[in-house]
Amino acid sequence: DQQVKQNSPSLSVQEGRISILNCDYTNSMFDYFLWYKKYPAEGPTFLISISSIKDKNEDGRFTVFLNKSAKHLSLHIVPSQPGDSAVYFCAASGSGGSNYKLTFGKGTLLTVNP
């Protein structure tokens, strides 16, 4: 039973446009969400996070939106750059807020075309 779903395996956008990566979850106990970015042959790196007490968090070109009623979060990248091309993983924490309770989605491959 997949509790964190990234339904788009891949996404392609033009440089300078907005990239929107989506993530849905089924467990209503999830209350903390993170996005990690992964380049080929490297480990994932932390990008941005959001707590369920907020509905938006932004860091530079990256903004995460959380819609608790829809159990949906999205990552917006504006403007997209070729260096943003990577796999993006959505992750959610279960009750207790511990790293060992993190559940990861399968990832979305973002390609930003020059």
Place this chain on the structure above:
Amino acid sequence: NAGVTQTPKFQVLKTGQSMTLQCAQDMNHEYMSWYRQDPGMGLRLIHYSVGAGITDQGEVPNGYNVSRSTTEDFPLRLLSAAPSQTSVYFCASSYSMRVESPLHFGNGTRLTVT
């Protein structure tokens, strides 16, 4: 400051062989963990440690052993490799086990079991 270092980068084993995947971090992080990433799947937690001398099982622990004798090192042992253990393995650490403390990942070990 090297962060999280994993060795080796690549390894090929025959069924039944044993080996140890090494992981070391130089950030004085309390929490360390091992994940595996398989095609079409998210990262799955194998084992984790909340401090030296303390380890526990994650989602997919069968076939793997861990120990944490020092803060810095968290090796993963495969006692009798099986083809089902063919995967990319990531070690990750964080300052604390709290989910607000993001994970720092190594660059992975790609293991093939024939």
